[in-house]
Amino acid sequence: MLQNKNPPKTKDESLIPKGVYCYETLGPGSSPGSLRVMNCPYWDRDNAQLSQEDGYCHFMERGDWEDTGTGLLWDQCKECGINNVLENDELEEST
Numbered sequence: 595m596l597q598n599k600n601p602p603k604t605k606d607e608s609l610i611p612k613g614v615y616c617y618e619t620l621g622p623g624s625s626p627g628s629l630r631v632m633n634c635p636y637w638d639r640d641n642a643q644l645s646q647e648d649g650y651c652h653f654m655e656r657g658d659w660e661d662t663g664t665g666l667l668w669d670q671c672k673e674c675g676i677n678n679v680l681e682n683d684e685l686e687e688s689t
Contacts, residue, residue, distance in 0.1 A: 595642050596639070596640050597638060597641060598637070601638065601652035602636065607676050609634070610677050611632070611677065613678070614672050615670050615671060616633060616636075616667070616671070618632045619631055620632055637650075637670060638651070639668070640657060640659070643658070645668070646658070646668050647659040651667055651673065651674060653674055654673065
């Protein structure tokens with residue numbers, strides 16, 4: 595069963611975080627060595643699947659466990675290819 599009960603109803607690329615992960619880093623977390631993150635609203639986890647096959651993307655409409663699955667969504671590695679810009683790439687583009 596998918597956990598995200600309210601994924602966006604339309605596919606809006608502007609909601610997908612920049613970078614190679616399905617989240618945006620917001621800064622340091624409350625415990626030492628932790629980070630605060632905001633998950634991509636399209637990323638999800640299906641707790642009915644095995645732990646390293648439970649990632650799902652509502653934008654791509656695919657999960658790790660499916661034949662067409664990507665395999666790394668469980669680890670929040672972005673597979674959609676949208677906004678795959680790294681900070682260093684942005685700096686190089688602006689100079």
